[in-house]
Structure formats: C-alpha cells, structure tokens
Amino acid sequence: MTENTQRLQKLITLSKERGLKLTPQRMVIFTILSEANQHITVDEVYQRAKQEYPMLSLATVYRNMEQMVESDLLKHLDLGGTSMRYDTNLGKHHHFVCTKCGKVSDVYIDDIQYKVDTKRSHLDKAKINSLDLHLQGTCSDCS
Amino acid sequence: MTENTQRLQKLITLSKERGLKLTPQRMVIFTILSEANQHITVDEVYQRAKQEYPMLSLATVYRNMEQMVESDLLKHLDLGGTSMRYDTNLGKHHHFVCTKCGKVSDVYIDDIQYKVDTKRSHLDKAKINSLDLHLQGTCSDCS
DNA sequence: ATTACTGCAAATCTTTTGCAATAAG
C-alpha cells in the first residue's frame, strides 16, 4: 500500500467518524488531496478534480475544503497570497517561503527559545497558546 | 511637538525623498496613518479620511497605500483576515493575535534560538533572510 | 509644461449563499 493510498484511507476513515457522507465528489477531492503537494488552493483542487468528474461544481470544492477544516482533516494556511491555501500536513511544523520563486517548504523545529522584551511589548498577562515561525529567504534552487 | 506630528513629518519628508507629490488626499491619508493604530485596513483609512475630505475616492486610498508599501513607508501585514492590513511600525517586531477578540499586539523579541530538524525539513542550502514569529493565544482582557 | 495623481465606473477575482433537485446512509 502506497503512502498516498494510506492517506486516502485515513481521510475516508476520519470523515466517516465525523459523519460526512461519502459522495463521489468528496471521494475525488479526497483522492486529489492525498496525492497533492501540501499547500494547495481550492482552485487547484477544482482544476484537477474536474478531469475526473467534469460536472463537479467549484462551490462544492469550496464547501468540502471548509468542512474538512472544521472537521480537522485539513488546516488553513495563510501565506499571504491572493487565495487561501490548505495544508494537508496536520503535524506540527513551520514554513519557509522562497521570496524568488514562491516555493513553500515545511520546516520542522525541535525547540524554539525566545525572550520577549516586556518593556516594549504589552502582552501583560496574555497566555500564548501557539507559535508559528515564518521563514523567508532564497531556496537552494534559486541561489 | 507630539509623537504623531513627528510621525507625520517623517512621512512627508520620506515621501518627498521618494518623489511623491504632496496632494491634499495624500496629506489626509498621511495624517490618519500617523495617528492611527498600527494594523489598519484600507477601508478604515478611507472611512476616516472621508470625514476630512468627503470627495475622496476609495481607489485613491488603495493606490496610495500600495505606493507607500513600494516606497517603504508602510508594510503589508498579513494576519489572515478578509482584507489586507498595513503596518505603520517599520521597526523589527512580531505579532500576537488574541484568538478570542482578534486584537493584535506588537511583540518585541531580543533573540530567537531554534534548531531545524534537517532530516525532516528539506531546506538544503536555502538561505534564510527573515524570520517572523506569529504568536496566538488569549490576551489579558479575554482571560 | 510635464508628469503624477485623482475620481469614477466598470472589471476582476475569490469566496459565499439561496434554492430546488438529488443521493447517501
């Protein structure tokens, strides 16, 4: 069983657990997501899915992706482009964006240490729950 | 001279340096930006500016803000909302977003130490130029 | 005088939504 097939199986199992019905449209979307790169847009999914299932509607893809986010099958990934990206990698990780070609790489970081300048920051008693690192630079291919 | 007046003076000086013409519209926008909180949208600027200069066009605000970004008088601030925010704080800093009320605070951090898991990440010879920390949690008011 | 800037309206782009028909469980 390939890695992609495993991912697909996992999506099917989880969506059943969440009570989602397994329509052919959803099945096509799941398949694409389990094969795709990790930082995909709705329209990219739609373009590929149409080839398998030509009468598919764009609205259906939008609705499905948002449902998946609500059901924790997918995460929003806001990289500052013109349209929303979705991250199929649910594990804890960060992102590196190449400012030349725009490519996005996942970055795994063991531990981060930092010291807030409390005089200039005004966090007071704020409770920090999560921490995302956004790295920018030039990727190997572009340098 | 107040802090806001200083900010305004700085914008005027810098824009002259960049060769921008000082129209009344631009002047109003500059004034609002030098008085405003740091994470403002085009529409927020527009709404306030209209009161001073009612025949101002929204397109003019859009064009001016983008020009300011190009001329390094302003920075894009992508916090994942529905519309672009602009940051008037040009110094190096990071952001904390309260997940309950949405408030954004600037966070100053002296030094950040982290260790990339090179086995799982694939940065290869990528050159990292900048590093943004995006903190999320609950602010003092909400907890 | 020259060139940037402006207002307006139309266009574009992404995302959402109402609704009636259909299909999954």
Place this chain on the structure above:
DNA sequence: CTTATTGCAAAAGATTTGCAGTAAT
C-alpha cells in the same frame, strides 16, 4: 425515509484598472 450534499446562478466583498480630467512640481 431523512438529512446531508450538490449544481447552478446570483451575490458579496476586496482590490484593480482604463480613462479623461486635474493639479503638483
């Protein structure tokens, strides 16, 4: 059978653009 899901077309919201007139330098 019941309820979620779908396609379609329209709506909504943010941003951009063409153009002809206006104003800053």
